[in-house]
């Protein structure tokens with residue numbers, strides 16, 4: 001089991017999906033969020049769900065709600081709330097819409113992490129995967145600045161920080177669902193793979 005907390009980011013607008021992707025049915029689960037929570041709870045001692053409102057979910061879990069005073073749709077809000085709630089130096093962040101990021105990938109990231117860096121993040125041939133990696137508290141003030149400066153690009157933050165990137169050559173497990181077509185692809189992948 002991994003001792004570092006895991007935070008599933010599930011508070012987005014899903015504007016490209018057209019409906020809340022965190023609530024889409026997945027595998028035998030009522031929602032993608034519950035699917036992710038259940039499978040990640042097998043590897044992590046503590047799993048949290050970063051969201052706007054825990055009432056959107058009908059299963060019990062540890063929820064971290066964004067500050068309601070922050071009228072913003074961007075992971076920045078979730079990162080700030082997570083740092084405020086957790087008392088650890090770091091946490092593993094994963095987007096709710098990436099259900100195929102497996103234990104081997106997570107283990108590689110956790111083992112490659114180092115307290116001296118700001119972040120340890122997955123990279124694929126398609127580029128950096130900012131919502132798959134470990135973030136350290138040394139970035140908390142930077143997230144606060146992002147909020148104040150209204151610049152929510154995680155890529156920009158990571159480029160200017162001490163970021164350790166770990167390359168994975170197979171992009172399949174990093175499939176993330178932005179559009180309805182990606183959801184269809186993910187459902188297909190569930191059927192044809194061991195995931």
Ligand SMILES: Nc1nc2c(ncn2[C@@H]2O[C@H](COP(=O)(O)OP(=O)(O)OP(=O)(O)O)[C@@H](O)[C@H]2O)c(=O)[nH]1
Nearest residue numbers: 009010011012013014015016073074075078095096
């Ligand atoms: N807690 C929290 N998570 C967020 C917020 N905005 C985005 N996220 C999460 O960050 C992850 C990556 O964001 P996107 O893939 O762009 O998802 P999205 O923002 O819901 O979708 P689009 O509106 O289509 O961009 C998703 O898992 C979202 O749930 C937010 O304001 N709060």
Ligand SMILES: [Mg+2]
Nearest residue numbers: 012013014074
């Ligand atoms: Mg978005």
